[in-house]
Amino acid sequence: MSLSSNTVTFHTVLVANRGEIARRVIRTLRALGIRSVAVYSDADASAPHVREADEALRIGPAPAAESYLDIDAVIAAARSTGAQAIHPGYGFLSESVGLAEACAESGIVFIGPSIEALQIMGDKARAREHVQRYGVPVVPGFDAKGLSDLEIAEEADGVGYPLLVKPSAGGGGKGMEVVADAAGLRGALASARRVASAAFGDDALILERLIRRPRHIEVQVFGDAQGTVIALGERECTLQRRHQKVIEEAPSAGIPAPTRERLLSAAVLAAESVEYVGAGTVEFLIDADAPDEVFFIEMNTRLQVEHPVTEEVTGLDLVALQLRAAAGLELEVTPRLRGHAVEARVYAESPERGFLPSTGTVLLFDPPSGVRVDAAIETGSEVTGFYDPMIAKVIAFADDRATALARLDEALARTVVLGVETNIAFLRTLCQDPRVIEGDLDTGLIETLLPLGTLRPSPAQLAAAKDAVAGTVAPMRTTALWRDLPGWRLGAADAAPPPFVARTDDDEEVALDEGSASRSRGVVHAAVDADGAVWVAEDGHTVRLRPLERKQRMKRRLSAREAGSAATEPEGRAPMPGSVVAVHVADGDTVAAGDALVSIEAMKMEHPVLAPHDGVVHLLVAVGDQVRRDQPVARVTTEES
Template sequence: MTMQTIQRFDTVLVANRGEIARRIIRTLRALGIRSIAVYSDADADAPHVREADDAVRIGAAPAAESYLDIDAVIGAARATGAQAIHPGYGFLSESVGLAEACAESGIVFIGPSVDALQIMGDKAKARDHVMRSGVPVVPGFDARGLSDAEIAEEATAIGFPLLVKPSAGGGGKGMEVVADATALSSALASARRVASSAFGDDALILERLIRRPRHIEVQVFGDVHGTVIALGERECTLQRRHQKVIEEAPSAGIPDATRTRLLEAAIQAAESVRYVGAGTVEFLIDADEPDDVFFIEMNTRLQVEHPVTEEVTGLDLVALQIEVAAGGRLDEAPPVRGHAVEARVYAESPERGFLPSTGRVLLFDPPQGVRVDAAVETGSEVTGFYDPMIAKVIAVAADRATALRRLDEALRRTVVLGVDTNIAFLRTLCQDERVVAGDLDTGLIETLLPLQVVPPTASMLAVAGGLARIDTASGAGAQITRRAGAVWNAVSAGASREVAFLTDQDEILFAPEAREARGPGVAVATDGDGAVWASEDGRTARLRPVDRRQRMQRRLLARDERTEATSPEARAPMPGSIVAVHVGDGDSVTAGTPIVSIEAMKMEHPVLAPHDGVVSLLVAVGDQVRRDQPVARVTTEENR
């Protein structure tokens, strides 16, 4: 594709962080454009800050005080002479306020017009707008201004199950599935709370839930001359809690007629708002009846999954965004060739309900031979302030089956130590027979849950034991003794001391003798608490060395606990912020009653009463809590 550029930018500010900031900076460097990074206090040492030509601090760690501060972003652009601002995705990427502030300051916003943002940034408004333009939509209604009783009446008319979602924002945040009328009230309260906190707007829309939906989106581009093109579709069906996990381009075997309808409807939706720049029009189709397509929303920005479209079209979509923003004219869309699959590697623990994980990355060793867009490097800190994505791994091949196998192999060779990750789970998805066959729907992942913890392999224990012996002998911290290609090995110094480890599941495991302490393919490192992190074939375990005295103490404690009642303390399952308190201090509750809700990294989790009793609250809304911190005590006659 060629462009006719009207003007050229010398300096562009990237109003984002993590892997997307690094991705945009990479293209700016290739185009010879000076890049400006912005950063919060939590990101002062982040890779994107070092990789940019210049960087400006814009505030404290919380996003509301930095990356979401429009005045700070505009101030950084003015101070550095930036002629344009690229918002990336997330944060201010769909902000009408930022687009208006750019216009007032004479700065180009690399994105669509204010009118397009206003229409498509509100799900209810977008739904009504495209419906008037002839684009098919899912049956539903805008709940803005309606009482809960009126909403219940409308919902009954539409029919259950229903999907409740915020009008503002995206990314699946705040969405609630309502199976029947009895669950509607609590779902409305939860969705409003998340929507208000995340988007500053608690307006909701309700839509009929398609029982076996496939989520397919179309990448569109528009220029200032009125041309809109579609760059093929992406399959985003493999998701959990409305968060995409694996994406691919093109989609997995939809009928050609359906593909044509998708592309035509996407162009029609974009043309209805005279769209300029990169956008994504999202649709649902029924996996059992794929002939019909239903518009659900339009994201007025670049998407996380844009690399798969780049790989099958040969385009640099960031470069295309910059060219369009500079006044360039689009040509015809190039043909789609081959197949690309992307997996999102997150700092989270699938075995613990996908709870986010925080900490220092002791080792990040990405696979060779595939594309990796990474947010971290060895030494990076994963905090609870931002999205827990670590990297995107993208594999490409001539056909889908080969691309999936290459992705699985690349994940096998991906090493992240220091935080829990979903790498092993991603490999499970790549190998699932339904995924391989392309028999997809958005509920597929839920059928694999809950996940069982797989114990560390003998090789992982052997190498971890070897490193523990070395550390004990030398007093050293994290050590890697030898590297062979992309595989790290830790080798014992020859000591034969018995080493026992305590897993995160409170299980005692023993390391083999030193002469066996080799593991080609095992990566190890020790953290600041003396625990050994070991990884093999995408599986990771945190192993805490315990001596004989500690093992005896644990056996005695376990024996005592078998004769006692449930612990009275309700504890935080993850670090985060208290966003709701569901009971009053001194209230009587039954086992399983939600006491508080904790939000971290786009997820909200309830903390439940461990047994019947009287609640004593230890936290309040707005408090920040650590993992395992007591948030309440539930006392009974026995434990008072």
Template sequence: MAAFDIVLIANRGEIARRIIRTVRAQGLRSVAVYSDADADAPHVGEADSAVRIGPAPAAESYLDVDAVIRAARESGAQAIHPGYGFLSESVDLAQACAAARIVFIGPSVEALQIMGDKVTAREQVAARGVPVVPGFDAGGLSDDQIAVRATQVGYPLLVKPSAGGGGKGMEIVLDEAHLDAALASARRVAKAAFSDDALLLERLIARPRHIEVQVFGDKHGAVVAIGDRECTLQRRHQKVIEEAPSAGLPDGVRERLFEAAVRAAESVEYVGAGTVEFLVDADAPDEFFFIEMNTRLQVEHPVTEAVTGLDLVALQLSVAAGEALPAVPPVTGHAVEARIYAESPEGGFLPSTGRVLRFDAPAGVRVDAAIETGSEVTGFYDPMIAKIIAHGPDRSAALEQLDEALSRTVILGVETNVGFLRRLVTNERVMAGDLDTGLIDTLLPFAAASPSPRMVASARRVLLHETEAATTRLVQETSSRRAGGVWAALTDAGAAEVAFLTDGGQILDAETDAEASLPAAVDADGAVWVSEQGRVARLRPLDRRARMKHRLAARQPESAATAPEARAPMPGNVVAVHVEDGATVSQGEPLVSIEAMKMEHPVLAPHDGTVHLLVAVGDQARRGQPVATVIPHAESADSEGAS
């Protein structure tokens, strides 16, 4: 591998750490890049050297081609590995690498250009006999013309950006009445995410399975298929669970998928790691249709590594250095990967941010993590913070091993989907392999069980320990008898009567005789996070006065009126304002949209009335921050009359 000996990783998080491991194992030096938000991130400290490339927003750092090239020159790197996401499929980066005589660890510029546009890619592979979903390119068409073509193809339809991937900007349209809104939303997201609002419309397969084939090409003209993966378990087009090989494909279909994937890759003389994605109809699994080709390493590549024994990053490095592909090894056993996201399943999967108070990774399985204890999870980047990969002799064993590993995963300080993942991998349909991309929706809404007595007791133990430690520090610092009396007063007044309030408004009393040995930690606001068997609760301590106040409020009849404030459900950027200030709105009408961690969420009017906007496009909103007020019509009339 003499073509380069210093590799810059133009990415962050778990994929940067994963690439660094292989780069080091290959005897090469690694260079990390980081934004201001990631200055203390784990990947920065693990690389041989690191270069700052800009402020926190991705557009000003990880997506800045010029900054990445400058970092490579500054560090002496002769090759750039883009990981996935960000610039991994960027034609501009590949061209800039060629101009700077830096090896781009990825395919050719031509392959990126063709496969990076869904319309062009569709035409390219169709010409090689690869089946595609019925649909059309909406480029250059008016909305009226799109409506005509949509009717010809037939509803339901899937609207998706021609550029980009990862499900961002995709909209399902059930009938013509919802087409205009879907087009507007898809264009807005596509323009913001990919600087390109061109759209493609395809017929929606009612019960699709998402199957992909890992392909590899070398500079000597060889292209091979290295196994398939099942990526059907998705939510909002984002993969949640992936496995290799696919579950229960009929005889002969897998071989046909491999042949179609190789033909697609050969059509662009593909070099490096790529993934050809297909839809398989769950009700007619003999049929499959090309979706797109991802011209990069995939998030789910570890399951292929587990069943083949290959290191796909090492293979990328060797191919980029001009070496020939080795023989494809046979598949052994079954592997399943779970993506851990910083999000709240109970709160509609809204993103969660904050400091990781404690992270305990399970032993006995592969864990690729972006975080460690003390890491800061911000709203600037993707919410995926870790992946857990289990490998067993068969599918049932792999799922069981994954569930057991999730039960031993501890993440405190930010909300995660670990508890939901456990429910998913133990679902009867999942275990039976009866999969389609709508399966997760059948498990929603997700409601976590109330914290157990052990969780509350553990929270009490940690809270009292922290209080005692803080009081001790105060005594040591001030030598004050009064300070010492604080702890004595707390214990004498009834530490045994400590109560907690859940985020859902439930008051829980701690039982003094319950076992209290669960992982727990106190955050900066004084709330206690506690974990048991993969589920986590955030418990806010209540003193006697606060406990009485909450209980009295609970006994009062609920007011029929709703609060006038429309609040941000998550921290993020205001990307759209849907109404004018002073407009009359109806309950449930979208007022503004907020985007964070690749999720766009509308804030709705709490009731009928007159809206007064408190934010504008481009503003940053905090979680719970009022973004608008809606004054009921009666109050508006009274105000006008009084004036």
């Protein structure tokens, strides 16, 4: 490795990640003339980042624990390819002390902070105590490690409710539980410990007072080996769902100038306290109703998902700065912020079904032009349940916030993903919400919009679906039509064709009104999947339709009539594909309607399956089983049944 004052010349860097962040890092490596090495699991063998790297190595099967989280496999890949450094991206091993230690033992540069910084900031309780000693303000609370539930309850009473329970290890909101009063504490502790243990291998918890209208503001910091630490402005990350960020922006939406100064100063102080080197993010809470105080919550010792908005307003390449810091060079950066940038995370999920993950083959991905798009997918990509559901990020920049937000909304209207459900229409709803436009934000804003109603397909979408189905039908034979075509009869050659009828995922029948079929607000895209369902997108709104022939419609009506007087379906079914992570009852237990039977996890989300009615439960799955969407996982029987 040779160094100069202006360039970073690692000749080979291994990217220990996947998806859009792997592609984004590879892009900078290519621009700097550095050879890139990708790693992949069996599920990602044909992923874009594998093709785009100069070299790619398989490191294991699809489960992350057996591939992307396998430190030995990552180090072996780096050694075999001659990589001088490893860029961990975010998530997976990005904050792993184990990987940093393994790199040091192997003579490989870990593109991240020191092992000591990882150890201190990687444990929320330890980080909280550490920065507090350096004068950084923290939220009132306590470390629950080593305390019994009774002792935790006593400490909680002293802090006061409502409380936020969260794992000491890890991040991303995983395992967080809100406790309104003492009665809900025991269940929240059990749930948080279970998730923390499974996700991070550590069930230690901390409890903090819950700020009722919090804004989540983070500061991008950078440090170099010469001891310089700088702040590259702040980001607004308040629009969240289940503690996962959805829309981020830089700078924040109009916080007072004195508060901004306190944020930047506290962030630099926290980073300096651990002699921080590289890219890091110091996260704070601010009360939306009293934005004059800031409270440290944690430091993420890595690059963040939302780093593109900082790049847009600073004009800097943060990955290039990471490489520079890792090579021991001075940063030589004077921050100059301009304009406003807003980022939306596109997830493979169904907002109408409680944001449950969606999996499948991407039939069409058509990103918008004129804005920045960092995507994990392309047409033909397979979205599985093994990894995080984020599949793309759309980033818009303008001179002012209002224009940037409007540009993001317009870009989302032109973002097309067919084959998996996405949150694009919901992101547009957020962009158009008056509170978002005005900057009146708090982390509970999204919850006020739920539950979401189902959007009906427009006439243009139905027309496009009809045309797409017609395009997949084989040419009609000229003989024996009465045997091959349902509904055809002799002498009816001039009769009007039957109307196009389909059913939605809500099992509603919709029919095309030919007279209104041309009333489209924009370009409509359609594609047919392997099951014969039609995916249609218009202005960011995507629907899946299942065409119905006349015989199918008749059978559905008869079935609905017979089911009108039937009892509640006895099966509890999996709401999404995933893994059974908990069984809450024993086979043969008596349960009441609404009791939790099992919990399913996929794409970092855990969802309980509830008893459909009172009765005796019969389990059909066990912990560790993989289940399909709608697969029965338990049956609840009654005396009548």
